[in-house]
Structure formats: structure tokens, C-alpha cells
Amino acid sequence: MATWSDIESIERSTLTALFEAEPDRLSRLVVEEAGIRFDLAKTHLSRPLLDGFLALAEANGLSAARERLFTGAVVNPSEGRAAEHPAERGQGAPESVARASAFRARMRALIDAIEAEALGPIRHVLHIGIGGSALGPELLLDALGRDADRYDTAIVSNVDGTALEAVFSRFDPQATLIAVASKTFTTGETMLNAASALAWLEENGVDDPYGRVVAITAAPDKAVEWGVDETRVLPFAESVGGRYSLWSSIGFPAALALGWAAFEELLEGAAAMDRHFRLAPPERNAPILAAFSDLFYAQLRHCETRAVFAYDERLRLLPPYLQQLEMESNGKRVTADGAPLDRSSAPITWGGTGTDAQHAVFQLLHQGTHLVPVEFVAVIEPGHALDEAHHRALLVNAFAQGAALMQGRANRQDPARDYPGDRPSTTILLDRLDPARLGALLAFYEHRTFVSATMIGINPFDQFGVELGKEIARSIEQDGTGDFDASTRALIERALG
Numbered sequence: 001m002a003t004w005s006d007i008e009s010i011e012r013s014t015l016t017a018l019f020e021a022e023p024d025r026l027s028r029l030v031v032e033e034a035g036i037r038f039d040l041a042k043t044h045l046s047r048p049l050l051d052g053f054l055a056l057a058e059a060n061g062l063s064a065a066r067e068r069l070f071t072g073a074v075v076n077p078s079e080g081r082a083a084e085h086p087a088e089r090g091q092g093a094p095e096s097v098a099r100a101s102a103f104r105a106r107m108r109a110l111i112d113a114i115e116a117e118a119l120g121p122i123r124h125v126l127h128i129g130i131g132g133s134a135l136g137p138e139l140l141l142d143a144l145g146r147d148a149d150r151y152d153t154a155i156v157s158n159v160d161g162t163a164l165e166a167v168f169s170r171f172d173p174q175a176t177l178i179a180v181a182s183k184t185f186t187t188g189e190t191m192l193n194a195a196s197a198l199a200w201l202e203e204n205g206v207d208d209p210y211g212r213v214v215a216i217t218a219a220p221d222k223a224v225e226w227g228v229d230e231t232r233v234l235p236f237a238e239s240v241g242g243r244y245s246l247w248s249s250i251g252f253p254a255a256l257a258l259g260w261a262a263f264e265e266l267l268e269g270a271a272a273m274d275r276h277f278r279l280a281p282p283e284r285n286a287p288i289l290a291a292f293s294d295l296f297y298a299q300l301r302h303c304e305t306r307a308v309f310a311y312d313e314r315l316r317l318l319p320p321y322l323q324q325l326e327m328e329s330n331g332k333r334v335t336a337d338g339a340p341l342d343r344s345s346a347p348i349t350w351g352g353t354g355t356d357a358q359h360a361v362f363q364l365l366h367q368g369t370h371l372v373p374v375e376f377v378a379v380i381e382p383g384h385a386l387d388e389a390h391h392r393a394l395l396v397n398a399f400a401q402g403a404a405l406m407q408g409r410a411n412r413q414d415p416a417r418d419y420p421g422d423r424p425s426t427t428i429l430l431d432r433l434d435p436a437r438l439g440a441l442l443a444f445y446e447h448r449t450f451v452s453a454t455m456i457g458i459n460p461f462d463q464f465g466v467e468l469g470k471e472i473a474r475s476i477e478q479d480g481t482g483d484f485d486a487s488t489r490a491l492i493e494r495a496l497g
């Protein structure tokens with residue numbers, strides 16, 4: 001049975017040496033799937049390392065874990081449930097797929113009714129939600145909705161009233177629909193923002209403010225109790241995790257603004273990636289290979305971060321989306337059995353957009369003391385009609401950075417101008433940015449996260465780490481300066497009186 005020690009003992013080479021020694025690197029480490037090229041050739045995955053990871057994956061039961069994910073088995077043991085986001089794309093246990101499709105039909109019927117102006121002449125949509133109930137739809141709208149003029153949509157997540165106020169000043173209350181998205185329908189920030197949005201409708205003369213609210217939740221009873229009519233509640237399954245939920249009714253504002261056909265294409269693209277992940281052999285499987293590379297840097301090279309740069313303005317929200325997906329999923333310190341994790345969990349995901357980031361943070365990537373595996377995400381077809389020089393410059397820069405990180409340039413006379421090189425990168429290149437390819441890309445990241453979790457033995461589907469802060473916030477609200485440390489008490493007194 002292969003172990004981590006076996007992989008640790010495998011000899012390592014520099015990237016340049018690997019390209020010389022392994023002329024077949026591109027055919028082994030580049031995978032093209034669903035209109036996306038995943039190029040892992042500029043990572044340190046050598047043939048022996050890859051073989052080592054494949055053996056470790058087998059020893060850690062990756063294939064069986066993957067089947068468990070797709071068949072609705074309990075893969076989230078701390079909460080005793082399945083993780084059924086693939087069922088939203090038609091890939092899963094038949095009863096889960098049927099339930100997801102019934103919920104989707106309900107969403108479609110409501111969208112048809114909104115389009116037919118059954119809720120009045122809606123022009124603006126204010127979507128209120130946070131974390132997984134906001135980041136996914138926001139990314140979809142920002143990436144794909146730039147030309148969409150069906151509905152003017154705003155996503156508000158922060159409890160800071162500045163965010164809501166900005167929308168109030170722009171939207172016509174008589175033509176605004178409010179979507180309250182919360183899996184639990186208890187999240188403090190969302191419920192406060194929802195109450196303020198309702199009050200705004202009321203203050204501005206909307207006769208039946210609740211009649212303008214759509215609730216999106218896995219707790220439909222709570223939404224009804226809060227005041228939303230059952231006909232405008234769009235449920236999704238409890239077994240769909242928040243950060244995996246954009247495929248469900250959480251995608252409502254995107255489906256409304258982009259149109260139903262686009263939403264279905266998104267799901268189909270994700271389903272294509274699901275099939276690839278489930279059926280392709282591990283050595284040609286994009287999410288599996290990418291996870292091996294992540295594990296190599298986090299576990300064997302002890303990299304504490306990984307950086308993702310979208311070389312496309314339309315994907316500028318990809319890094320924050322991935323931060324939740326990867327860090328909330330795999331930032332854990334115990335195994336799925338509750339034993340202490342004897343290795344690093346997920347690295348810190350960070351990033352930005354290219355080329356902006358080149359002029360701000362790339363200095364550290366090229367010459368800093370930290371080793372940071374970098375990911376470039378780019379699109380061959382431009383998203384604008386300006387002179388092709390713009391898009392050419394964008395892509396040229398992305399490719400140049402990858403080459404520069406790897407090659408480096410020695411300068412013995414002037415150490416400040418010396419580039420060590422041998423710095424790894426992955427390039428993900430989409431043919432074009434459309435709903436199907438974006439769906440496939442996001443499903444790729446979900447599965448990559450799942451593979452990493454399985455290989456280190458953690459449960460990627462719970463997030464208890466977020467609870468303590470919420471609890472303390474509630475007790476500050478209730479007890480004022482009660483039983484807290486001196487610093488916290490003084491801050492409360494100074495700012496909250």
C-alpha cells in the first residue's frame with residue numbers, strides 16, 4: 001500500500017530538467033475537456049511523482065470515494081449527509097436527480113411568471129444572500145451578464161448598510177423584486193438586509209411588499225414563517241452545500257437575468273465535467289491531476305498559499321469564489337474521523353486579475369522567499385469588440401509570466417536582478433467564455449477540492465469553523481459588555497456605547 005512517505009522519498013527535479021528528461025510531458029500533463037485546456041506541464045509533477053500519487057490515490061480509496069459522491073452516499077459524516085451538487089446537474093442517485101429537477105421546474109415556472117409580469121413590471125432584482133448564497137450567482141452575472149439587459153440585478157451580501165443604500169438609490173422600488181437567498185434562512189446579515197429591503201419597499205408605497213419577495217432556501221418552512229408566500233419559495237436540497245449551490249435555485253438571479261437557456265447550458269457544462277471526473281482514468285483526469293499538483297506543493301513543498309490570476313476581466317470574481325470553495329471546504333484540522341490531521345490542510349487561496357496583478361504583487365512571485373504555485377486562467381476569444389491588440393496583450397502577458405516564473409534568469413553580478421526561476425504554474429485556457437465552459441470550469445474546481453480532501457482524509461463538506469464567531473457576535477448583541485476579555489470589552493464600549 002502506497003503511503004505519503006513513498007512520495008516524499010521520490011527524487012525531485014527542476015522544471016527545466018523535467019522538460020528535457022520527459023519529452024512527452026505535454027501529452028501526459030495537458031488535458032483538453034469541455035472546451036478547456038488544463039496545462040499542468042509547468043508543475044513539478046514528474047513521471048515518478050505522478051505514479052506515486054496514482055498509487056497513493058488508490059491506497060486512499062479515491063475511486064470509491066468518487067463513486068460515493070455520485071451515488072448519494074454520506075460523504076459529509078459530521079453532518080450525516082450526502083453532498084448532492086452533482087445531482088443538480090443530472091449526475092447522481094436517480095431520486096436526487098428527480099428531486100433537483102422538480103425544484104428546477106418550480107424555479108422555471110416562477111421565472112416564466114415574472115417574465116409575464118405576474119409580479120408586476122419588474123425591471124430590477126435585488127438578490128440578498130452571503131457566502132455561498134451570493135458568490136456563485138455574482139460570479140455568473142459578472143462573467144456572463146455584461147450584455148444582458150433583461151433585468152438590472154444587484155447582489156448585496158454585506159450587512160454594512162452602505163451596500164444596500166447604494167442599491168436603494170439606483171433601483172425603482174415599484175419595479176424591484178427581492179430575492180432572499182439563505183440555505184438556513186437564519187443567517188443574521190441576510191435576514192437584517194432582507195428586513196431593511198422590505199421596509200424600503202413599504203416606505204416607498206409598495207402595497208404588498210412580501211408579494212415582491214422570492215425566498216431561496218433549503219428551509220422552506222422558515223421562509224413561509226418569515227412571511228413569504230409558499231408559491232414564491234424556491235427550495236433546494238439540504239444535501240447541497242452552500243458553496244456548491246449555484247447550480248440549484250441559488251442560481252435564480254442568474255437564470256432570470258441570463259435567460260433559462262443559458263442556465264441550462266451552465267448545468268450541461270458542469271455535467272460534462274462530472275462525467276469526465278467520474279469516468280476518465282486518473283492519469284488523464286483534469287481534477288485529479290490538478291489536485292495532485294496542489295498536494296505536491298502543499299504537502300511536500302510546504303507551500304502555504306496558492307495564487308489564481310484571471311487573465312480576463314469577466315472572471316475577476318473567480319478568485320474570491322475559489323477562496324470560499326477551497327478554504328471553507330478544506331481548511332480543516334481534523335480528519336473525517338475526528339482525529340488530528342497530521343499534515344497541512346488546504347493552502348490559502350488568493351489571487352487577482354492579470355495584467356493588473358503583475359504591476360502589484362508579482363514581484364514576490366518571481367523573487368520572494370515564498371514558493372507560490374500560480375494558476376493562470378485565460379480565454380482565447382475576447383469578451384469585447386475593441387482592437388485585437390488588447391486581447392493579444394492580455395494572453396501574451398499570461399503566457400510570458402508562466403515562462404518567466406519557470407525559466408528565471410541568473411545574474412551573479414547583481415543579486416537584486418537575479419531571478420531564481422523553477423517556479424511552478426498551471427494554465428487553464430478556455431476556448432471562449434460561455435455558460436457551458438464556465439459550468440465545466442467551476443465543476444472542475446469542485447472536484448479538484450474533493451480529491452485533495454479525500455487524499456488527506458478530511459471532510460470537505462462541513463464548516464463548523466464559522467460558528468464560534470457567529471455565536472460570540474450574538475452574545476455581544478445580547479449581553480453587551482458581558483463576559484469578554486478586556487480588549488473586546490473596551491472596543492464594544494468605545495464603538496457601541
Ligand code: F6P
Pocket residue numbers: 130131132133181182183184185186187190242243328463466
Ligand atoms: O457562515 C458560513 C456560511 O454558513 C457558508 O457556508 C454559507 O454559504 C453562508 O454562511 C450563508 O449561509 P446561508 O445560505 O445559510 O445564509
